[in-house]
């Protein structure tokens with residue numbers, strides 16, 4: 687693969703623009719993805735933060751649910767933040783009725799676990815594999831990970847809860863690195879896409 691991978695941002699709902707900017711700053715060619723056929727043109731994909739129930743509904747409506755599940759099974763690298771983490775969980779503890787996920791990480795997540803919108807906060811979080819010390823974690827109605835299966839690796843914990851996970855080529859954080867000027871988590875993902883690690 688060329689040294690500049692093309693990374694899509696799932697552009698159904700959520701903070702798409704912020705991820706496009708963070709990926710560009712992390713030396714990827716960043717493009718929005720809305721249609722199933724666009725998946726073939728990307729080396730990796732970001733599932734943004736937003737509202738997982740809405741992303742789930744729109745993914746079904748846009749015919750993306752099954753193609754994206756298949757792409758993840760076939761090894762597409764994917765990074766999800768917040769609602770994106772929820773979308774990458776094999777199981778949600780408290781789904782809205784009809785809420786589906788893409789899956790990819792053997793974990794159980796609890797939505798809105800850190801509280802409501804007005805209980806949003808920032809905290810320093812050490813993320814395994816990110817050099818240079820802790821990152822600023824922005825938590826907005828954030829989920830946490832209740833438990834992970836044997837195949838999943840915990841990358842970060844905060845307040846006794848798992849907030850970053852990786853399984854193979856799929857990674858996810860409860861918090862939003864795309865909302866800070868610090869692009870090290872995106873660089874970690876871009877590096878994994880570039881090197882196939």
Ligand code: GLN
Nearest residue numbers: 735736737738768769827
């Ligand atoms: N609570 C939201 C959800 O369930 C996620 C919030 C976010 O992405 N900032 O999808």
